Amino acid sequence: METGRRNFLKIGGLCTLGLGSLRLVDAIAKTEEPKFLLNVQALSAKRWAMAIDMKKCWEKGRPGCTDCTLACHSTHNVPDIGTQKEEIKWIWEEKYENVFPRQESGMEPEAIREKPFILLCNHCTNAPCTRVCPTKATFKRPDGITMMDFHRCIGCRYCMAACPYGARSFNFRDPRPFIKTELNTTFPTRERGVVEKCNFCEERLAAGKIPACVEACKCKALCFGDLEDPKSDVRKALASQFSIRRKPELGTEPGVYYVI
Amino acid sequence: MKMYDGKYILAGLIVFIVLATFPVWFTHGKAAPPPELKLDTPVIAKMANKQCVLPKEEMITGHMKLLNDWRTQVVRDGKRMYVASDGKTYEMSLQNECMKCHSNKTLFCDKCHNYAGLQKDADPYCWNCHIAPKENK
Amino acid sequence: MLERALTGSTRYKRLLGVLLVFMGLGFAAYLTQWNRGLTITGLSRDVSWGLYIAQFTFLVGVAASAVMVVLPYYLHDIKAFGKITILGEFLAIAACTMCALFVLVDMGKPMRLLNIFIYPTPNSILFWDVIVLNGYLLLNIFIGWNVLEAERKGTHYPNWVKPLIYLSIPWAVSIHTVTAFLYAGLPGRHYWLTAIMAARFLASAFCSGPALLIMLSYLVKKYSKFDPGKEAIDKLTTIMTYSMLISVFFVGLEFFTAFYSNIPGEMDSLKYLFIGLDGHHNLVPFMWLFAILAISGVVLLLNPNVRKNEKMLLAAAACVFFSMYIEKGVGLIVAGFIPNPLDQVHEYFPSLPEIMIALGIWATGFFILTVLYKIAISVKEEVA
Numbered sequence: 001m002e003t004g005r006r007n008f009l010k011i012g013g014l015c016t017l018g019l020g021s022l023r024l025v026d027a028i029a030k031t032e033e034p035k036f037l038l039n040v041q042a043l044s045a046k047r048w049a050m051a052i053d054m055k056k057c058w059e060k061g062r063p064g065c066t067d068c069t070l071a072c073h074s075t076h077n078v079p080d081i082g083t084q085k086e087e088i089k090w091i092w093e094e095k096y097e098n099v100f101p102r103q104e105s106g107m108e109p110e111a112i113r114e115k116p117f118i119l120l121c122n123h124c125t126n127a128p129c130t131r132v133c134p135t136k137a138t139f140k141r142p143d144g145i146t147m148m149d150f151h152r153c154i155g156c157r158y159c160m161a162a163c164p165y166g167a168r169s170f171n172f173r174d175p176r177p178f179i180k181t182e183l184n185t186t187f188p189t190r191e192r193g194v195v196e197k198c199n200f201c202e203e204r205l206a207a208g209k210i211p212a213c214v215e216a217c218k219c220k221a222l223c224f225g226d227l228e229d230p231k232s233d234v235r236k237a238l239a240s241q242f243s244i245r246r247k248p249e250l251g252t253e254p255g256v257y258y259v260i
Numbered sequence: 261m262k263m264y265d266g267k268y269i270l271a272g273l274i275v276f277i278v279l280a281t282f283p284v285w286f287t288h289g290k291a292a293p294p295p296e297l298k299l300d301t302p303v304i305a306k307m308a309n310k311q312c313v314l315p316k317e318e319m320i321t322g323h324m325k326l327l328n329d330w331r332t333q334v335v336r337d338g339k340r341m342y343v344a345s346d347g348k349t350y351e352m353s354l355q356n357e358c359m360k361c362h363s364n365k366t367l368f369c370d371k372c373h374n375y376a377g378l379q380k381d382a383d384p385y386c387w388n389c390h391i392a393p394k395e396n397k
Numbered sequence: 398m399l400e401r402a403l404t405g406s407t408r409y410k411r412l413l414g415v416l417l418v419f420m421g422l423g424f425a426a427y428l429t430q431w432n433r434g435l436t437i438t439g440l441s442r443d444v445s446w447g448l449y450i451a452q453f454t455f456l457v458g459v460a461a462s463a464v465m466v467v468l469p470y471y472l473h474d475i476k477a478f479g480k481i482t483i484l485g486e487f488l489a490i491a492a493c494t495m496c497a498l499f500v501l502v503d504m505g506k507p508m509r510l511l512n513i514f515i516y517p518t519p520n521s522i523l524f525w526d527v528i529v530l531n532g533y534l535l536l537n538i539f540i541g542w543n544v545l546e547a548e549r550k551g552t553h554y555p556n557w558v559k560p561l562i563y564l565s566i567p568w569a570v571s572i573h574t575v576t577a578f579l580y581a582g583l584p585g586r587h588y589w590l591t592a593i594m595a596a597r598f599l600a601s602a603f604c605s606g607p608a609l610l611i612m613l614s615y616l617v618k619k620y621s622k623f624d625p626g627k628e629a630i631d632k633l634t635t636i637m638t639y640s641m642l643i644s645v646f647f648v649g650l651e652f653f654t655a656f657y658s659n660i661p662g663e664m665d666s667l668k669y670l671f672i673g674l675d676g677h678h679n680l681v682p683f684m685w686l687f688a689i690l691a692i693s694g695v696v697l698l699l700n701p702n703v704r705k706n707e708k709m710l711l712a713a714a715a716c717v718f719f720s721m722y723i724e725k726g727v728g729l730i731v732a733g734f735i736p737n738p739l740d741q742v743h744e745y746f747p748s749l750p751e752i753m754i755a756l757g758i759w760a761t762g763f764f765i766l767t768v769l770y771k772i773a774i775s776v777k778e779e780v781a
Contacts, residue, residue: 036352037339038339039341040341085441101739101740128583132523134523136516137512152512153506156505157446161445164583165585166442171434185393188391193435193505195505251584
């Protein structure tokens, strides 16, 4: 009886293996014509980047203007949870000392110290968040966008610990009842338990449109384009003015530049 | 061959078999009729050739796999256009493309999913994030 | 052998009953989290890991108890450890199980757990941590069970177990190293970004694991006919003493680097922990308790008379265990998030349901431990 059971298990194991390899044969034997294509009107780049001209924002914008945030958050159905604890934000404002901690001299002009700076995901070239994600739910696209795959995220929040810029928000609860802006029915909402952040409007780029925040800014303080293209708006803006990036010492190579 | 604790084993086996076959004998003769899916939306009504991205049979059995493949292409590879076998191109989007024609989620998606006994609002969980079209009920 | 867990004294059954009540309460609290999400915890956008991950981090250390008895016995042939290797291995099983449960309850989408294996990602330390922890769990189950079964039958354990035993030794080092790497490789988290993080984890594991083992051995001796043996406890005490000294030394190193260099980012988290930062000082009492316990433990252990006195030794072991618990299970994780990347302080304190879930998992671990120890002790009593 003893050997009988063993043999049964051996044969059973081999059969299972054999059945499993059938899928492999299927996969190899399959030859399909390409059925998936890029959108023809899509905007494309080698490395998407943004330059934010804070001077333009402060000088030309009306005080308290939040057009970019509003445009982004209504485009992407970003909820307003109403508490600091569970806040969800893709693009928002902070003071100089918080945006560039340890870089303040204490002697800056009052305007710099008091005026709001605009923050969003930096879409780093060496993004720590994508390095730590255990499922590749957040990953780098070839065009430099740090993308979120909400279907795959397991909500471990390792990316939030890894991001040195505080760009990531977690859905502690179902966000739908908290969407205060008019629902954008062409873009999904998120589910409880996943992390979210700015996506550089990849869904708008695919449809040939520039990011919602850039489009919404009436004083043209936000400038978006291909960093590898010397003729792009971003490159021109950066070539003519001095700019800084957040925490450059970390080697993350942010894709968002600040002109002050 | 002697069987130890035979009465317990047999009693346990009988209970197991009764429980395992419960759905079969409990509903015997009372099978629910398969749902009739409504295709009478305004957009479909205007179509000359009422054809989905794949033949009907393939859509019935394989729409979940197709949607999953689309998802992978769009989210992970950034490709958004699908070329059907008849050469027509579609935008790969459940929310913006599928539901343009099938604007009657409750009479189309839900009807069959309910019939198949999928948990309401949880399985499939597409609609936790994707926004269903407005319907006049 | 499992049937031995089903019979036992009233005390044994009562203990299991109490643990079951806590497990039930924890499970009920987890059901609310399942239904309402992590909003029921004290976690926030800025402190996105808290009690759960801190418990996990501490318990990885406790799992080291096994290697500290297995290594001397199998590599250095110190016979005294032969009697208690099983206690170390079974403690590791309970600890690893708790680790896995703490990671599970921390997930926002637990039903997608298998994504970690469906999309294996070698560049993620978390992926490796899942592998080494489950591997260590399996190793200890296989080794402990087979060695105990052989002992019961009065035979030598099967030969294929031996390579697993040798493998389990470096494997134990790997679980601490990999868990430390979870934190030590993140840019912008100054408190965690330290090269001695893995060394600190090993040192604190090698004192908190043996400390718990010493306390458990005492309970085993008191409530059963099995005596783990004085020599083994003495040797464990030596290991614990050295490791505790090294642990405290390592914490001192962090202070030196931060405060002598005077770099604000390096100092802020330590300031937050011990004196408070920008008027926020939730953890200050805990950290001073840590300091008092750690110093008491060291002072007690350095005295040879204390090490020989059973009651005093237990007090010292308790000091070591709870000081390391506060350092890893309370301070380390939360302080990594304070101040946040924008140099603001948003504090964290666990919510009641969060604490209940954590207690429930601890109860689960002790339930497993009680059952396994019951089996091991029954076998030992039978053989003796």
